[in-house]
Amino acid sequence: MILTNDPIRLGLTAALLAGYGIVCLLPWLRARRARAAARAARAAAGDSPWLVAYASQTGNAELLARQTSETLRLAGIAHHLCEFDDLDAAALQGTERILFLASTYGEGDAPDAAARFAQRLMARSDLQLGRLHYAVLALGDSAYSSFCGFGRALDAWLAARGAQALFPRVEVDRSAAPAIAAWRQQLSHLAGTSDAPDWDAPAFGEWRLAERRHLNPGSSGAPIYHLELEPAGGAALPAWQSGDLVQVAAPAEPERPREYSIASIPADGRVHLLVRLHRHGDGSHGLASGWLTQQAEQGALVRLRLREHRRFRLEANGARPLVLIGNGSGIAGLRGHLKARAAAGQARNWLLFGERDPVHDAFYHEELQAWQQDGLLARLDLAWSRGPDGKEYVQDVLRRQADTLRPWVAEGAAIYVCGSLEGMAAGVDQVLADVFSSTFMSELASSGRYRRDVY
Numbered sequence: 001m002i003l004t005n006d007p008i009r010l011g012l013t014a015a016l017l018a019g020y021g022i023v024c025l026l027p028w029l030r031a032r033r034a035r036a037a038a039r040a041a042r043a044a045a046g047d048s049p050w051l052v053a054y055a056s057q058t059g060n061a062e063l064l065a066r067q068t069s070e071t072l073r074l075a076g077i078a079h080h081l082c083e084f085d086d087l088d089a090a091a092l093q094g095t096e097r098i099l100f101l102a103s104t105y106g107e108g109d110a111p112d113a114a115a116r117f118a119q120r121l122m123a124r125s126d127l128q129l130g131r132l133h134y135a136v137l138a139l140g141d142s143a144y145s146s147f148c149g150f151g152r153a154l155d156a157w158l159a160a161r162g163a164q165a166l167f168p169r170v171e172v173d174r175s176a177a178p179a180i181a182a183w184r185q186q187l188s189h190l191a192g193t194s195d196a197p198d199w200d201a202p203a204f205g206e207w208r209l210a211e212r213r214h215l216n217p218g219s220s221g222a223p224i225y226h227l228e229l230e231p232a233g234g235a236a237l238p239a240w241q242s243g244d245l246v247q248v249a250a251p252a253e254p255e256r257p258r259e260y261s262i263a264s265i266p267a268d269g270r271v272h273l274l275v276r277l278h279r280h281g282d283g284s285h286g287l288a289s290g291w292l293t294q295q296a297e298q299g300a301l302v303r304l305r306l307r308e309h310r311r312f313r314l315e316a317n318g319a320r321p322l323v324l325i326g327n328g329s330g331i332a333g334l335r336g337h338l339k340a341r342a343a344a345g346q347a348r349n350w351l352l353f354g355e356r357d358p359v360h361d362a363f364y365h366e367e368l369q370a371w372q373q374d375g376l377l378a379r380l381d382l383a384w385s386r387g388p389d390g391k392e393y394v395q396d397v398l399r400r401q402a403d404t405l406r407p408w409v410a411e412g413a414a415i416y417v418c419g420s421l422e423g424m425a426a427g428v429d430q431v432l433a434d435v436f437s438s439t440f441m442s443e444l445a446s447s448g449r450y451r452r453d454v455y
């Protein structure tokens with residue numbers, strides 16, 4: 001150790017030590033301030049745990065709910081995270097603060113996991129919610145006529161029941177960042193913290209279009225393509241589960257990515273997609289599907305990110321028999337599940353699939369036949385709307401097979417539906433409600449045994 005009597009050196013050392021002390025103290029001071037603010041917030045809320053409730057179909061509202069929950073956790077605010085269908089009248093009446101994050105589906109409807117909440121609780125005009133303080137983050141897309149329809153209806157219902165808004169409803173159009181920032185700011189204010197975690201959405205990565213095959217040349221329907229993509233520049237393949245989605249940012253509209261269901265599992269080494277070329281009324285091609293299927297050359301770079309789609313994953317249903325129902329490009333998500341089932345050696349699978357005609361539109365037919373021969377696909381029913389034997393849709397086949405369906409469901413089967421929302425999904429939903437009952441189907445949806453990836 002070197003000792004010195006030099007007053008300048010001594011002064012400098014003292015100043016350095018003081019500066020170091022302040023730097024060390026700063027985080028502690030900040031944390032102390034946050035804890036004090038959280039204590040004040042808890043005292044204001046009567047110390048009862050808050051609820052963060054989400055209604056999400058494809059995961060946007062769920063991700064924001066998890067980020068909201070993380071902000072509350074950092075602020076030291078006790079809370080529970082739940083889905084809308086976990087809430088009952090007692091929870092609404094017994095909780096003082098609920099943050100609702102609600103997306104809109106169908107035509108102004110609630111997402112599937114909030115169907116029971118919407119049908120049963122929101123139908124009640126007798127419920128008194130005078131104790132409840134709430135906030136609503138409504139997610140939607142202004143291209144739909146009923147923009148944020150469900151979030152708005154929820155807000156109006158809560159207000160009519162006497163609940164008090166903590167701040168005005170925040171509406172998010174197509175995941176727009178400024179609205180999310182506004183929610184985050186209100187939340188930080190409410191929780192008394194400035195230490196909000198990073199809320200950036202996962203970044204897009206560069207992928208290479210490794211393969212593209214036209215699956216239905218000669219079909220009277222719109223062309224549909226099988227695409228295979230791999231991470232560019234030798235990057236590692238990220239993990240995903242069957243049921244998950246990708247978002248593709250097309251060069252013409254990068255700020256409005258399009259969703260596609262993943263048709264493969266990581267063991268395939270590539271992300272497979274099934275993309276239908278969309279045509280606008282004037283005959284021009286859809287922006288993303290036109291680019292992916294017509295303009296992008298094989299080997300082209302595609303900006304893409306994977307998205308967890310928890311509502312459509314197998315999860316606990318992996319141990320159950322599966323009834324997989326879909327049409328058109330909907331075979332993509334169902335193929336992902338069938339691949340996962342084949343890899344796991346799970347044979348109790350029944351696929352019902354509908355397209356136009358068996359000559360041109362029998363997508364992945366050889367693969368399906370091989371699974372059948374190997375005992376991995378217990379049952380396969382195909383419906384052709386322009387087949388040689390007349391016109392039949394997948395929901396017609398389902399109705400005809402009601403006596404087969406009942407024992408599958410009685411044995412615990414889970415039902416997965418993938419493809420068109422209009423026509424197919426609504427038709428299938430009606431048949432299921434007729435065969436079982438709409439109450440039973442909404443129970444099945446709430447318990448995760450009826451899952452849909454419909455668009």
Ligand SMILES: Cc1cc2nc3c(=O)[nH]c(=O)nc-3n(C[C@H](O)[C@H](O)[C@H](O)COP(=O)(O)OP(=O)(O)OC[C@H]3O[C@@H](n4cnc5c(N)ncnc54)[C@H](O)[C@@H]3O)c2cc1C
Pocket residue numbers: 058143245256258259260261262274275276277278280285286287288289290329330332333453454455
């Ligand atoms: C969860 C989910 C999963 C999906 N999975 C698949 C799949 O596996 N395979 C598949 O082929 N498709 C899938 N889709 C559909 C896909 O995401 C695209 O919607 C489809 O490819 C059409 O996009 P596009 O860019 O080609 O057409 P667009 O150019 O977007 O045209 C489609 C329609 O959108 C409207 N539109 C376009 N731009 C705007 C705008 N800026 N503002 C308002 N309206 C606009 C127009 O009315 C047009 O008719 C899925 C969608 C969802 C939500």
Ligand SMILES: Cc1cc2nc3c(=O)[nH]c(=O)nc-3n(C[C@H](O)[C@H](O)[C@H](O)COP(=O)(O)O)c2cc1C
Pocket residue numbers: 055056057058059060061062103104105106107108109111139140141142144145146147148149174175421454455
């Ligand atoms: C099939 C379908 C129907 C939709 N219907 C509506 C609608 O009626 N009104 C609206 O504002 N947004 C609608 N949207 C947009 C979604 O609400 C929006 O994409 C939201 O971010 C989805 O959030 P989630 O991932 O939490 O489900 C719809 C989206 C899809 C795919």
